[in-house]
Amino acid sequence: MAHATDLILSSSSRLLTLYSPPPLQNAHQLPLPPGSLVSAIAADSSDNTQTLFPFLDSDATAPTRLLLLLLKRVVSGVQPTGSIHLGNYLGAIKNWVTLQDTYETLFFIVDLHAITLPYDVQELRKATRDTAALYLACGVDISKASVFVQSHVRAHVELMWLLSSSTPIGWLQKMTQFKEKSRKEGGENASVSLLTYPVLMAADILLYKSDFVPVGEDQKQHLELARDLAQRVNNLYGGRKWKKLGGRGGSIFKIPEPLIPQVGARVMSLTDGLSKMSKSAPSDQSRINLLDSKDLIADKIKRCKTDSFAGLEFDNAERPECNNLLSVYQIVSGKTKEEVMEECKDTSWGTFKPLLADAVIEHLSPIQVRYEEITAEAAYLDKVLSEGADRATEIAESTIHNLKQAMGFYL
């Protein structure tokens, strides 16, 4: 479980010692069109999944090759919630977005996963597009990262089916998320897609030869399954068996590693300092949504729960609201803990609240402006998602081709 900075350092040192690239592999082994630099990374021709020198497109210039060599690939599946609140943003999204500076990142909206539980059919389309727009507004840079919709890349379900033929039922029945969610849906009445959810998630990951997958606690078990499945498929169909069928041999799949991004803030509810800020809490007063207007934010903060102590302080177990609001203030203002203490330790709630509101509004303002720009013109978002899907498809198709070949299909 490598930390992001360690990876950068180790990658750089490997780069320095291995400046001169090894000779190119045989061109005929590459099933992809030349000139596709992203595909060049995908066509990893050796058994060693840690190699920094996969088959390279001979048309790529040396600096570009070096740039791509440096970047490991990260995939991140995003539920189409349609709305994001401050807790999501400061807790995860802000950090996930910065991954694009260190890794080749693919963000995709997992609409095929969204249908595994009862959902609002009338809202799915809007939620899908709004979520994509919000990620772009939060700073995903399409010159560095890809954004697309899962259902727009057909390889996802195809790989899901192929993987499912190697997935024992027992593995899936053990999944905690399945046991909990299916119980809520009435056991046998739960849809079978809830059971096979992790297989589609494994497909999401393995399709792109991902090096890393950012996971929270609740998805760790699924990532474990994806790793086990990849290993199992490599054993069943890879290596010499694959070569016999005309393949390049070696591993079919890269075994992905979990990535724990720099820990984001744990933002608590505005109405209950002991519970996390959450989308499912009944009252909208409990959370600040990224798209809330200035007045609404000011109002929510004005009404939010506080206490009757004098002054403000961090880390007092009896004052969870105070700790929460000071922490939020600290993050959105960019000040250090000490600076905030200096500024606020003798402040009253009446003085602090407007301060906090202004800081939050200012922090969210660029996001809101950008969101308005993006959604003002539907064609722009359509185009971004379409291009994202094209880039993803390029990589995905080569993975599918390899696996089908190794599994003996008539292609």
Added chain:
Amino acid sequence: MAHATLSHSLILSSSRFSRLGYSTRFLRHPNPLSLPLTRQRFRCYCSDQTSPSVRKRVVSGVQPTGSIHLGNYLGAIKNWVALQDTYETLFFIVDLHAITLPYDPLELRKATRDTAALYLACGVDISKASVFVQSHVRAHVDLMWLLSSSTPIGWLQKMTQFKEKSRKEGGENASVSLLTYPVLMAADILLYKSDFVPVGEDQKQHLELARDLAQRVNNLYGGRKWKKLGGHGGSIFKIPEPLIPQVGARVMSLTDGRSKMSKSAPSDQSRINLLDSKDLIADKIKRCKTDSFVGLEYDNAERPECNNLLSVYQIVSGKTKDEVMEECKDMSWGTFKPLLTDAVVEHLSPIQVRYQEITAESAYLDKVLTEGADKATEIAEVTIRNLKQAMGFYI
């Protein structure tokens, strides 16, 4: 047969209502007779513009076994192939289903192509029917996933084939694709708005599930809800009916008159494969089990081998039962066997010749399968699009 009558009357009723449905497209009031828009009443042609005729559609999924024996052929294939004269027929090799149980990856490709070639050799006419490989039409797995979100786990756990096969694979060790096998099969059927599906006993339960699933999806996402999302409303899926083709022969093993001729029997002597050479066929028949009665006769419970061999002779020679009795009732086995051999060889000869032609040039078969997949994709993509629209996807 009651079931056949039922199918027949359904053909009449659905075509009457389909004409009604077709003409209502041009009326301002969408439903002048105020009939509820339930399934089978309203058949919309809007999405069927690629279909040139009004023939009913039949789909038939074929396992990539790679070899077919006389029992398969006379028992089912011969009649399935004849369907192409009455229906718009789509035959596809179900390679995606084949992987749900342990299989030999080195053999799959060859088995897939050989099966397709054999069907063509057995008379599938590509000017009438489509032949393609399931994995070449991506819509199959797409629809499988979408359907699986509406398939309760309980429905699948009840399937007899799943219970039997998963037990053999060690229960929990069986792959989950064995559990979801019927969902992919439902996708195969529903993708093409099939009217009929030829099924044997062992697939009846799966067809039932496909029908239930289609109805469930229509209820969950069709009708007015679909219209709200920009669709044309009505049913998303057609509810398919089982089709019991004219009953084929039940051909018994050559070495055991009480067991069906089967691919899995250990000894190859027990079956005549469609591609067996003349000499091999002659040899198998020469050695096959007979009895020590005098003369030959049908329907004697003590003489199952005799009944079997006379029946086969009857079918492959095209003679009637009476003609065969007339010809053979006083024959000895020594006289009958060469007679039977010649008749079988002659019957299989065109198939073998055609098979050699087809497989001599791999480009031909590739081309047939590509064209079949293209035609299938045209129809399938419409279905997928409709369902995704009705399920609220951003398309």
